Amino acid sequence: MGGARELLELTASLAADFLDSLDERPVFPAASLEELRAALGTPLPDDPVEPTRVVRELAEAAEPGVVGMAGGRYFGFVIGGSVPAALAADWLATAWDQNAGLYVGGPAVSVAEEVAGGWLRELLRLPETASFGFVTGCQMAHVTALAAARHRVLANAGWDVNLDGLAGAPPIAVLLGEKVHVTVPRALRLLGIGASAVVPVAADDQGRMRPDALREALARVSGPAIVCAQAGEVNTGAFDALPEIAAAGREAGAWLHLDGAFGLWAAASPRLAHLVEGAELFDSWATDAHKWLNVPYDNGVAFCADPEAHRAAMAVHADYLVHAEPGAARDQMEWNPEFSRRARGVPVYAALRSLGRSGVAELVERCCSHARRFAAELDRLEGVEVLNDVVLNQVLFRYETDERTDEVLRAVQESGEAWMSGTVWDGRKAIRISVSNWQTSDSDVDRTVGAFAAAYPTAAAPAR
Numbered sequence: 435m436g437g438a439r440e441l442l443e444l445t446a447s448l449a450a451d452f453l454d455s456l457d458e459r460p461v462f463p464a465a466s467l468e469e470l471r472a473a474l475g476t477p478l479p480d481d482p483v484e485p486t487r488v489v490r491e492l493a494e495a496a497e498p499g500v501v502g503m504a505g506g507r508y509f510g511f512v513i514g515g516s517v518p519a520a521l522a523a524d525w526l527a528t529a530w531d532q533n534a535g536l537y538v539g540g541p542a543v544s545v546a547e548e549v550a551g552g553w554l555r556e557l558l559r560l561p562e563t564a565s566f567g568f569v570t571g572c573q574m575a576h577v578t579a580l581a582a583a584r585h586r587v588l589a590n591a592g593w594d595v596n597l598d599g600l601a602g603a604p605p606i607a608v609l610l611g612e613k614v615h616v617t618v619p620r621a622l623r624l625l626g627i628g629a630s631a632v633v634p635v636a637a638d639d640q641g642r643m644r645p646d647a648l649r650e651a652l653a654r655v656s657g658p659a660i661v662c663a664q665a666g667e668v669n670t671g672a673f674d675a676l677p678e679i680a681a682a683g684r685e686a687g688a689w690l691h692l693d694g695a696f697g698l699w700a701a702a703s704p705r706l707a708h709l710v711e712g713a714e715l716f717d718s719w720a721t722d723a724h725k726w727l728n729v730p731y732d733n734g735v736a737f738c739a740d741p742e743a744h745r746a747a748m749a750v751h752a753d754y755l756v757h758a759e760p761g762a763a764r765d766q767m768e769w770n771p772e773f774s775r776r777a778r779g780v781p782v783y784a785a786l787r788s789l790g791r792s793g794v795a796e797l798v799e800r801c802c803s804h805a806r807r808f809a810a811e812l813d814r815l816e817g818v819e820v821l822n823d824v825v826l827n828q829v830l831f832r833y834e835t836d837e838r839t840d841e842v843l844r845a846v847q848e849s850g851e852a853w854m855s856g857t858v859w860d861g862r863k864a865i866r867i868s869v870s871n872w873q874t875s876d877s878d879v880d881r882t883v884g885a886f887a888a889a890y891p892t893a894a895a896p897a898r
């Protein structure tokens with residue numbers, strides 16, 4: 435494998451060059467769709483091409499179209515970077531190329547996942563007995579957890595969904611806050627639970643599900659029910675009132691599911707853990723490692739307080755497979771919807787080991803403190819109105835009119851200094867900043883605020 439060593443060393447050096455360039459390159463690339471198609475769209479080669487040439491030319495052709503997401507001035511959506519240990523461990527796991535579906539497909543990576551899952555449970559203050567599965571992201575964590583929920587609420591109603599499917603089953607009511615993340619109804623759709631099963635629950639001005647509205651809604655449903663609450667609304671970062679919601683759901687006999695894609699990480703900080711008080715009362719939790727833990731894509735985790743329902747919903751057996759003895763080693767395919775899969779617990783293991791408890795807490799707190807500074811400094815700029823209580827890492831703001839909001843956002847995006855996306859809040863255009871990258875520094879915040887100050891067309895501003 436002498437050729438592979440040279441190739442991998444070349445690749446490591448190209449990757450390091452890219453990471454080193456993040457501070458200078460524009461956050462959003464300038465290359466157009468046509469340019470990228472022209473650069474990458476060679477005809478399918480008839481014959482082999484030398485691997486170092488493939489990698490070199492790929493890097494060269496792709497680079498003008500690579501977004502600076504890994505760096506500290508990307509504030510779009512909710513995007514983490516990669517802490518160095520996680521990036522490196524992810525490479526190693528790729529080189530090992532284990533099929534991490536079964537213990538027998540990779541004993542060491544199975545144990546690494548077992549350990550990493552236990553660490554996460556501790557860090558996120560979830561019950562010690564909760565089961566877990568490493569999946570591609572929070573989307574699939576919802577699918578996994580809600581499959582367990584579907585199994586349990588129907589079993590409680592005397593219906594075996596594994597045997598009889600959904601046709602003729604008692605209908606399941608799903609109570610969702612108005613500001614639920616789109617991946618929850620999408621997960622339900624994949625599980626055969628359509629939009630008409632959803633009972634919407636009103637939210638307040640920060641996007642939090644209203645507990646009184648939930649109680650009223652629960653009083654109107656009978657039969658199997660699932661309540662999905664949220665820790666960290668995607669625009670405002672707001673947390674639902676988890677203890678009240680858990681109490682209401684529990685009284686009604688509903689399954690309680692929590693979307694904590696990024697917000698659940700507040701539990702890792704002693705200063706912020708109060709925000710997720712009550713989360714431990716839920717039946718299932720979905721979160722991401724590729725957001726706030728800063729491991730490479732794709733990495734999410736589903737946890738379940740009802741391991742029996744979790745396993746019943748996911749486990750699969752075949753004569754040609756080699757299954758671990760029950761209660762002995764961990765076969766990942768018992769807990770997640772994939773069959774063959776990569777060892778995605780390995781980068782999580784490495785991230786947690788390299789950061790430690792204090793490192794994760796510090797990462798989360800630092801992002802939140804950058805967000806607070808963003809809110810304070812943006813608020814001082816002409817024309818800006820900050821719309822949310824900055825309780826976490828999200829800042830939501832707008833200008834006097836939708837046109838002005840669009841115009842300033844576009845100018846900042848085009849400056850290459852920073853990138854973030856727009857949204858609609860309360861029927862009006864707004865701008866969201868999400869600070870989720872371990873690399874974001876004070877100077878990144880300064881540069882970004884500076885870009886907003888420069889983008890506001892002072893001379894043309896209407897007299898106020």
Ligand SMILES: *Cc1c(COP(=O)(O)O)cnc(C)c1O
Nearest residue numbers: 512571572573615617668695722
């Ligand atoms: C990002 C996000 C999701 C979806 O997570 P993926 O990892 O993209 O699948 C779900 N809920 C919330 C609140 C999110 O922020």
